[in-house]
Amino acid sequence: MTALLEIENLSVALKNGPRLLRSVSLRLDRGEVRGLVGESGAGKSMIGKAVLGILPRSAEVVEGRILLEGTDILTLPPAERRRRIGRIAALIPQDPLTALNPSHRIGPQITDRLVDILGWKREKAEARALELLAEVNISAPARVMRNYPHELSGGMRQRILIASAFAAEPALIIADEPTTALDVTVQKQILKIIAGMQARHGTALLFVTHDLGVVSKVCQSLSVLYAGKVLEDTQVADFFRAPGHAYSAALLAATPKYTDPEGSLMPVGPEVLAAVQAEVDAADREWRHV
Amino acid sequence: MDLLARFLIRLFSTAITLFGVAVIVFTVVRVVPGNPIAMMLPPGATPADIVRLKALYGLDKSIPQQFVIWFWGVLHGDFGTSISLRQPVLGLVLGRLPATLELATMALVMAILIGGASALTAVRFRGTQIETGIDVANGAALSIPDFLWGLLLIIFFGVLIPLFSISGRISPDLQLNFETQFYLIESIVRLRFDVTANLLAHMFMPALALALPLAAIIGQLLKQSLKETMELDYVTLARTKGYSETRVILREALRNAILPTLTLTGVQFTFLIGGTVIVERLFSYEGLGNMAIDAVVNRDLPLIQGIVICFAVIFTAVNLVVDLTYAALNPRLRHA
Incomplete structure (x- = not known):
């Protein structure tokens, strides 16, 4: 069976600059939830951006393929690529405070894709939006549809963005650190809502996060990244039992434990970092030779 | 704030601005060199002619006096008469x-x-x-x-x-x-x-x-x-x-x-x-x-x-x- 998303040997680089993603490969099946973990700057968000076709203008794909339902989207003409991505995938963005357009009401921001891209009737799209808002536990969906973003709280806005991502029943949703910008108390609710929505709709989820706790709760598989290179690609259960890479083990050890609140934090040791950096450098040398 | 109140405040500040403009332009055009009487009279006019014409246009009074007369007229919709075109301004x-x-x-x-x-x-x-x-x-x-x-x-x-x-x-x-x-x-x-x-x-x-x-x-x-x-x-x-x-x-x-x-x-x-x-x-x-x-x-x-x-x-x-x-x-x- 073809995978929903298959990334093969993807390298993204700054124009005339260093690589941000180093020959990344990963696979996501229908309904699978995969975590993408790593430190800030490890390139985990960059993978999501490449899949969604929203790489910053300063970066470009220099090698590799991104197969979405079996078609390499990188070879499609821009208009067709946009439509294909819009139909198959959706994004739950990181910061709900900046991800809604301040001068449009909430309603149209949920229904726009249904009406403009998928050609639904407005009434049908609005009924669907109301349903989705109720599903993410918004108590007065009809009123919220008429609100402007600045009238709503951050948690509320993130729920709206989640509802909006699920609106067109995409096969793939990329959640780009969807709880990072939120209050700790709200984070848990949002995580629960995303997990619940994912389970009900059977959507495949690429969950970008630096929080291994989140991964253990939501994901089935995960990829560990360092400096744009996938160090380990494994099942969540195996990972927490026996991480396959020294860096992964150090990362896991560095996670603060609720069971030991007084314990001091364990940074990733310098010898581990040196080893992983050597691995990255070796990959770069090899890449330049090809 | 209520829209009407906002509008009234705006109207009030506009009136003050316009009054300020009126004071400044009225004073400036009278203080700068050159006067309309000199432009109107032929060369060789007598001092008596000048005085008579100045009185006719009210230019013999002090600037504040002139301003009060003019401004009173403006409030009644009379902006005076053009000197060169001899029609209402x-x-x-x-x-x-x-x-x-x-x-x-x-x-x-x-x-x-x-x-x-x-x-x-x-x-x-x-x-x-x-x-x-x-x-x-x-x-x-x-x-x-x-x-x-x-x-x-x-x-x-x-x-x-x-x-x-x-x-x-x-x-x-x-x-x-x-x-x-x-x-x-x-x-x-x-x-x-x-x-x-x-x-x-x-x-x-x-x-x-x-x-x-x-x-x-x-x-x-x-x-x-x-x-x-x-x-x-x-x-x-x-x-x-x-x-x-x-x-x-x-x-x-x-x-x-x-x-x-x-x-x-x-x-x-x-x-x-x-x-x-x-x-x-x-x-x-x-x-x-x-x-x-x-x-x-x-x-x-x-x-x-x-x-x-x-x-x-x-x-x-x-x-x-x-x-x-x-x-x-x-x-x-x-x-x-």
Whole structure:
């Protein structure tokens, strides 16, 4: 069976600059939830951006393929690529405070894709939006549809963005650190809502996060990244039992434990970092030779 | 705050502004050298003649006294009588105002169309040669002042390729019996499109000369804020939904990016109206600005005062319109 998303040997680089993603490969099946973990700057968000076709203008794909339902989207003409991505995938963005357009009401921001891209009737799209808002536990969906973003709280806005991502029943949703910008108390609710929505709709989820706790709760598989290179690609259960890479083990050890609140934090040791950096450098040398 | 209260406060502050303008212009035209009496009398007039004429126009009294008399009249709708034209100032000003309003509005429309189109094109093709080309053109449009544009346009479209009329407001042989001074609007309402075309042909060059510097400002500022807006998260999110770049610019970015440009356009539009004075002169366009130059040359004090007050009223009205539009476009301001 073809995978929903298959990334093969993807390298993204700054124009005339260093690589941000180093020959990344990963696979996501229908309904699978995969975590993408790593430190800030490890390139985990960059993978999501490449899949969604929203790489910053300063970066470009220099090698590799991104197969979405079996078609390499990188070879499609821009208009067709946009439509294909819009139909198959959706994004739950990181910061709900900046991800809604301040001068449009909430309603149209949920229904726009249904009406403009998928050609639904407005009434049908609005009924669907109301349903989705109720599903993410918004108590007065009809009123919220008429609100402007600045009238709503951050948690509320993130729920709206989640509802909006699920609106067109995409096969793939990329959640780009969807709880990072939120209050700790709200984070848990949002995580629960995303997990619940994912389970009900059977959507495949690429969950970008630096929080291994989140991964253990939501994901089935995960990829560990360092400096744009996938160090380990494994099942969540195996990972927490026996991480396959020294860096992964150090990362896991560095996670603060609720069971030991007084314990001091364990940074990733310098010898581990040196080893992983050597691995990255070796990959770069090899890449330049090809 | 309640809308009515806001409006009343605005009206009150406008009245104070206009009063200040009246005081300043009244004083300044009387303090600067040169006086209307000297302009009116033939050489060799006797001192007695001068005294008699000064008394006739009330110029023998002190400036504060003159001001009180004049201001009392203004409050009753009497702006005095023009010294050089010997007609009531109010009628003269209102007779010329429509011509200037039509010209300035046409220039504003041109500036918004040219500036808006150049900004949208530059953003759509940002990072390419097209953007560079538009930047260069904007730089040129901005660094050449309106009257110089007027001269350049006369050379191009008046002399080299005589497409448009270079002087006046309408061809003398086309005099329709206009009911109002708003020739352009009236010709459209009366379905006399031949007259409309003739008026537009006369208006084209002065309006374009006034519009180009403003178009460059609008183009540069709108391009800049559009480019910044295009990097924001909600624009990126819209891209993932499948919208084309053009749709994203128009639908997501434009409305949010336009606010700073709107404010500046309001301010710059008042400069444009100021520019009508010299551009109307250049094209012998029968407007308020052209009359202002005559009034200054003739030291026609009541007429200068009337024209300046009229310009001041226009400026404050423009600012009011800008504020109201701003509130209409930005939902965050509506409840504030």
